[in-house]
Amino acid sequence: MSSQIRRSEAMPTPQQMLDVAVEEARKGLAEGGIPIGAALFAADGTLLGSGHNRRVQLDDPSIHAETDAFRNAGRQRGYRSTIMVTTLSPCWYCSGLVRQFNIGAVVIGESRTFTGGHDWLAEHGVDVTVVDDERCVTMMREFIAANPELWAEDIGE
């Protein structure tokens, strides 16, 4: 195996990183929760932490997918080289998290069912990638159709 291939394995693609977030979203759905997942990666592709929205499961409105992944990554001295991966465009709360902690890049599953602050993050120098992943779109579309009030609660509407 060449070192080039090893490097390739060590640095996952946006799609591969997104798979971790999708798996978290599915866990949340299986728990009866809102199916949004996220994961924080180091620059070398190491997974620092992952998580999912747990408003319903823990009756805790502060646990969005991104804040859960951020918490689960533990205390870090800096975030500039980290990548926040999330199944859905980050809301203002989670966009604020990214901006305050200078997270360098955000990979987003989709922004069709909801658009948060990702354009604002890009304006402030964050490297933003929207994958437009059909799994993410379908999962959110079905969830919102079945649970419109819960979804409105989660985004403060």
Added chain:
Amino acid sequence: MSSQIRRSEAMPTPQQMLDVAVEEARKGLAEGGIPIGAALFAADGTLLGSGHNRRVQLDDPSIHAETDAFRNAGRQRGYRSTIMVTTLSPCWYCSGLVRQFNIGAVVIGESRTFTGGHDWLAEHGVDVTVVDDERCVTMMREFIAANPELWAEDIGE
């Protein structure tokens, strides 16, 4: 006692609401943590929840004072008429929380030692009051001077 006086007691002043947040900040300091406190009030002055920064105490970077107060208030169906009171100008993370959940008003102890997103919130229709409370300024000034690295970590610098 006239009903006017009763109404006055039921609806605390910004300074009185700030006292609750200052008490939380002092609790945090006594625990060896970062002395920032917050409290979420209903429109009628009822305290919904209060909290303080617990990065150090719980090794949890996601618990800022405002997010702790928000969590401790539990799930609410709407925040438009609520008031978030905090000893320090809310960072982008906490400003994002206020904007996403449409919290109607923010009362801030001081913005001299740190200025977050409160002007941005005002631009987006949030009723922002900066009390400029000397207790808050002194507490943060002394804390930052004694713990510059911890403070930098807490605001992602």
